[in-house]
Amino acid sequence: MTTLTKKIQMVDLKGQYEKIKAEVDAGIQDVINTTAFINGPAVKEFQSDLEKYLNVKHVIPCANGTDALQIAMMALDLKPGDEVITASFTYVATAEVIGLLGLTPVLVDVYPDTFDIDIEAIEKAITPKTKAIVPVHLFGQCADMERIMALAKKHNLYVIEDVAQAIGADYTFSDSKKVKAGVIGTIGCTSFFPSKNLGCYGDGGAIYTNDDALAKKLRMVAHHGQSVQYVHDVLGVNSRLDTIQAVVLKAKLKHLDEYAAARRKAADHYDKALANHPKLKTPVRAKNSTHVFHQYTLQLTGVDRTKLREQLTERGIPAMIYYPIPLHEQNAYKSDRFKKGDFPVTEKLCASVLSLPMHTEMDEETLKYITDNLLELVN
Numbered sequence: 492m493t494t495l496t497k498k499i500q501m502v503d504l505k506g507q508y509e510k511i512k513a514e515v516d517a518g519i520q521d522v523i524n525t526t527a528f529i530n531g532p533a534v535k536e537f538q539s540d541l542e543k544y545l546n547v548k549h550v551i552p553c554a555n556g557t558d559a560l561q562i563a564m565m566a567l568d569l570k571p572g573d574e575v576i577t578a579s580f581t582y583v584a585t586a587e588v589i590g591l592l593g594l595t596p597v598l599v600d601v602y603p604d605t606f607d608i609d610i611e612a613i614e615k616a617i618t619p620k621t622k623a624i625v626p627v628h629l630f631g632q633c634a635d636m637e638r639i640m641a642l643a644k645k646h647n648l649y650v651i652e653d654v655a656q657a658i659g660a661d662y663t664f665s666d667s668k669k670v671k672a673g674v675i676g677t678i679g680c681t682s683f684f685p686s687k688n689l690g691c692y693g694d695g696g697a698i699y700t701n702d703d704a705l706a707k708k709l710r711m712v713a714h715h716g717q718s719v720q721y722v723h724d725v726l727g728v729n730s731r732l733d734t735i736q737a738v739v740l741k742a743k744l745k746h747l748d749e750y751a752a753a754r755r756k757a758a759d760h761y762d763k764a765l766a767n768h769p770k771l772k773t774p775v776r777a778k779n780s781t782h783v784f785h786q787y788t789l790q791l792t793g794v795d796r797t798k799l800r801e802q803l804t805e806r807g808i809p810a811m812i813y814y815p816i817p818l819h820e821q822n823a824y825k826s827d828r829f830k831k832g833d834f835p836v837t838e839k840l841c842a843s844v845l846s847l848p849m850h851t852e853m854d855e856e857t858l859k860y861i862t863d864n865l866l867e868l869v870n
């Protein structure tokens with residue numbers, strides 16, 4: 492087995508930074524020189540660049556992806572008792588804000604191939620109290636938005652897309668219309684957490700919508716419910732994107748498509764090297780969506796996952812479990828409404844998934860080292 496001189500990381504933000512260092516360093520220094528820490532010009536510039544990139548009328552920057560989801564639900568006037576349907580296999584933030592606002596999280600299972608929310612399960616979960624569906628575009632590809640939008644229309648529901656892991660992915664409707672992830676539903680919510688596909692150097696997030704009135708309301712909620720300075724019309728929060736973070740995001744947005752291509756290239760290597768292995772199921776690409784590979788997630792069969800992870804670690808290969816415990820089995824989300832066994836796909840995934848290193852700086856040598864070792868270990 493070959494040895495590797497370089498340290499392998501789940502995410503390599505340093506290598507990525509080296510390539511944009513001049514622009515980022517100068518931009519950050521400029522923010523400091525001008526002391527425009529809050530609402531400096533880079534925030535508006537990034538907002539406008541992102542609106543163009545996504546082809547959406549309004550981007551509202553905010554402090555993080557969790558806030559984006561919370562602000563979205565506040566701006567839609569969702570009230571305690573309203574039911575919000577979301578996937579049981581997701582990062583906790585999605586369900587957390589539903590709970591925080593006193594809304595009722597209604598979890599539904601996901602598809603075993605794409606990890607995306609199960610459309611039949613959504614339909615079954617709809618009641619007269621249902622107000623919104625929150626599909627999560629997990630690991631970098633879109634949920635089946637065409638069918639979700641049809642359901643939402645039929646039942647008069649809002650759709651809040653959690654696009655924290657899929658910024659830049661393209662969704663194609665059956666009439667060939669192509670749209671960016673997050674601008675299909677009523678509102679899209681994203682995160683610029685450093686390890687996300689478009690990550691800043693701290694916390695950041697954004698909300699998207701094509702609805703002018705809603706954009707106004709979203710902006711107001713994110714800014715203390717303020718309509719005019721010191722006039723507060725609704726209950727709001729304080730959620731801003733720092734100027735320094737906007738500088739980083741503005742520099743990186745120009746490269747977002749290259750970043751996605753680099754991730755896809757790494758995924759192609761993994762797909763090819765691990766194809767048709769009886770113990771390893773490679774991620775299935777959704778029919779109507781491109782995949783931006785926020786994560787490259789395998790499903791293991793007949794493999795001791797804990798032991799495999801230890802063995803990989805010994806060989807310098809990090810691997811992560813996204814996510815080890817289903818939401819309905821987390822103490823904070825335990826409820827009479829669901830019990831262990833209710834979401835068999837989610838439960839099976841939590842017990843069998845393993846994500847391999849995935850970032851924009853993967854090279855052939857590293858990828859080969861990872862797949863050679865993995866294949867030797869699972870044999």
Ligand SMILES: *Cc1c(COP(=O)(O)O)cnc(C)c1O
Binds near residue numbers: 555558656681683694
């Ligand atoms: C990261 C993430 C969030 C939350 O984003 P933060 O910026 O960390 O608050 C929400 N949903 C999903 C699916 C995520 O991956």
